Amino acid sequence: DTGVSQDPRHKITKRGQNVTFRCDPISEHNRLYWYRQTLGQGPEFLTYFQNEAQLEKSRLLSDRFSAERPKGSFSTLEIQRTEQGDSAMYLCASSPSSGRASGTQYFGPGTRLLVL
Amino acid sequence: AQSVAQPEDQVNVAEGNPLTVKCTYSVSGNPYLFWYVQYPNRGLQFLLKYITGDNLVKGSYGFEAEFNKSQTSFHLKKPSALVSDSALYFCAVRANAGGTSYGKLTFGQGTILTVHP
Numbered sequence: 001d002t003g004v005s006q007d008p009r010h011k012i013t014k015r016g017q018n019v020t021f022r023c024d025p026i027s028e029h030n031r032l033y034w035y036r037q038t039l040g041q042g043p044e045f046l047t048y049f050q051n052e053a054q055l056e057k058s059r060l061l062s063d064r065f066s067a068e069r070p071k072g073s074f075s076t077l078e079i080q081r082t083e084q085g086d087s088a089m090y091l092c093a094s095s096p097s098s099g100r101a102s103g104t105q106y107f108g109p110g111t112r113l114l115v116l
Numbered sequence: 117a118q119s120v121a122q123p124e125d126q127v128n129v130a131e132g133n134p135l136t137v138k139c140t141y142s143v144s145g146n147p148y149l150f151w152y153v154q155y156p157n158r159g160l161q162f163l164l165k166y167i168t169g170d171n172l173v174k175g176s177y178g179f180e181a182e183f184n185k186s187q188t189s190f191h192l193k194k195p196s197a198l199v200s201d202s203a204l205y206f207c208a209v210r211a212n213a214g215g216t217s218y219g220k221l222t223f224g225q226g227t228i229l230t231v232h233p
Contacts, residue, residue: 040225048219104162
């Protein structure tokens with residue numbers, strides 16, 4: 001079963017460093033989402049791609065955050081000049097745009113970021 | 117703006133008893149409603165969704181949820197709880213197709229379900 005995969009699963013970095021996370025969606029899914037989850041909270045939407053087009057960005061996505069999906073397949077989320085407040089679980093999800101499963105987002109295992 | 121409220125931080129139930137995890141929502145237009153479960157250090161697993169049609173939705177692992185439009189609620193239920201159901205449960209809403217926000221899910225704070233043997 002090829003679900004959504006994320007890499008790395010864990011990342012520890014020092015404040016001020018740049019980090020990049022990768023998400024590989026389910027192969028036939030053309031929609032891809034990034035969320036951030038802090039301890040004790042529900043996931044919060046960051047950004048959304050339909051194929052390679054980034055169609056929506058949350059105000060949570062500051063200038064230090066950038067996301068890409070260059071060929072409409074995998075996506076990367078980069079955080080520049082990390083801050084301790086960036087420590088969180090970063091979740092990726094994908095969904096198809098048609099069919100019975102359309103509208104359902106399937107989540108990956110997440111990347112847990114700790115900024116020291 | 118869309119929002120979800122899960123009024124109970126924790127729900128405790130004995131194994132074999134019925135369980136209910138509450139959720140109310142606010143969204144413009146007709147909602148898409150979802151329940152997800154999260155186990156420690158894992159991503160979210162999809163349980164069930166309401167799009168349209170029958171107000172009682174059946175999902176994975178024996179869970180079901182009832183959509184109540186007048187009360188704007190979507191409570192998760194299971195007739196007989198198992199210890200293995202113990203986990204963190206999230207309710208989520210998204211607006212129906214249309215506009216620029218139709219893709220994103222808005223989640224509640226989560227409810228910790230503990231099923232005692």
